[in-house]
Amino acid sequence: MTKWDSNYMRKVDGVAADRLCPVCGSSSTEVSDYPRDQVIASIEHLFGKSGLDLISFDSAKMLRCNGCALDLACPMREPDVAFYQWLTSAGFRYPNSRWEWDVCVQILSKKYRGQFKKHNFVVDIGSGEGAFLSQLASLEGVCAIGFDLNPDIVSMGNAPDLDIRIGDASTACDEFSRMADMVTLWHVVEHVADPVGVLLNAKKILHPSGLILFSVPLSPMSYEHSWMDPFNGPPHHLTRWAPSSLKALAKRIGMHAELIFPLETPLHSRLIRSLTLQAMSPFRVEPRTLKLLRLMKFILARPWRVPKEALIQLKLPRIDGRIKPDVALVSLSNRDISG
Structure with missing residues (x-):
């Protein structure tokens, strides 16, 4: 077992604070290991680019909370902005669309329809190049501002009709306390060392009648x-x-949570995606026909993988009778949660 640096470790009732769940405070159990050299090799291989070894980040363990089942890194330490700048230079791009954005637009339109407000104010944390803000720009009566910590991404996304600023939830909290009708965080919460603190700051930005919407991957995918x-x-x-x-996170910050899931992905789509990931890097920039040829070559060399993978996909965990999706949209409101 790794002996963690006592200079930053403290103990609570005999348990290292690094190993306590940041959401519910329960103890945790080690489930996996992320050595720095292996992480570097895996990511550099995906992009076919070197230089990640020059970026500062730690080896880590992944722990599982014995209370709420959150998986948490130990230590919970975010990499430098240089890590994300390296990813950007390697070809990593934010998605141009997400299913949860469409759901968000529907919620926004429904919630504020008929209200006599000149503008509905949305603050988007971790806005990237501003694809979601661009989608909001088509809505009448919506004013949106984005924040992102990666200056390279901010400079790439600052189109004339978009307002994207360098910063995070704490920055937005200082500027827009209790002003936002909606605060959004798309695939941000899983990146931060203090998810509770980030959402508490988002709550401070929020008008009491507003909503926080955020999405995260559901693991294992x-x-x-x-x-x-x-x-x-x-x-x-x-x-x-x-x-x-x-x-448990919603309860911790004193808000009511509604979990929203996408439609179940068909078996054949999950099967193709899993086999494709086994066959090639998802970041490989190639024509679709060449990727298809790579996939067919992979399957012909390993024909047993198809029925084996199909059986695994059929046995995946379910939520309310449906195969557990790879992502969840969480809607947080200030409704009374005492019951």
């Missing part, structure tokens, strides 16, 4: 039995979430 995503762990993701830990 449907392909992780055969392809361990190096990004779904430290230093990129410091937490891995389950429905139980998301509900």
Whole structure:
């Protein structure tokens, strides 16, 4: 077992604070290891680019909370901004669309329809290049501002009609206390060392009648039995979430949570995705036909993988009778949660 540096470790009732769940405070059990050299090798291989060894980040363990089932990194330490700048230079890009953005737009339109407000104010934390802000720009009566800590991404996304600033939830909290009708954080919470603190800051930005909407991956994802995503762990993701830990998070910050899931992905789509990830890097920039040829070559060399993978996909965990999705949208409100 690793002997952690006593200079930053303290103990609570005999348990190192690094090993206590930041959401519910329960003890945790070690489940996996993320040595720095292996993380570097995995990520550099995905992009075909070197130089990540020059970026400062730690080896880490992944622990599982014995109370709410949150997976948390030990130590919970975010990498430098240089880590994300390296990813950007290597070709990592934020998505241009997400299913949860469409749901958010529907919620925004429904919640504020008929209200006599000149503008509905949205603050987007971790806005990236501003794809979500661009989607909001098409809505009448919506004013949106984005914040992101990566200056390279901010400079790439600052189109004339978008307002994207360098900063995070604490920055936005200082500027827009209790002003926002909606605060959004798309795939941000799993990256931060203090998810509770980030959402408490988001709550401070929020008008009492507003909503916080955020999305996170649900782990383990449907392909992780055969392809361990190096990004779904430290230093990129410091937490891995389950429905139980998301509900515990809402309780911790004193808000009511509604979990929203996408439609179940068909078996053949999950099967193709998992086999494709086994066959090639998801970041490989190639024509679709060449990727298809690579996939077919992989399957022809390993024909047993198809029925084996199909059986695994059929046996994946379920939520309310449906295969557990790879992502969840969480809607937080200030409704009374005493009951």
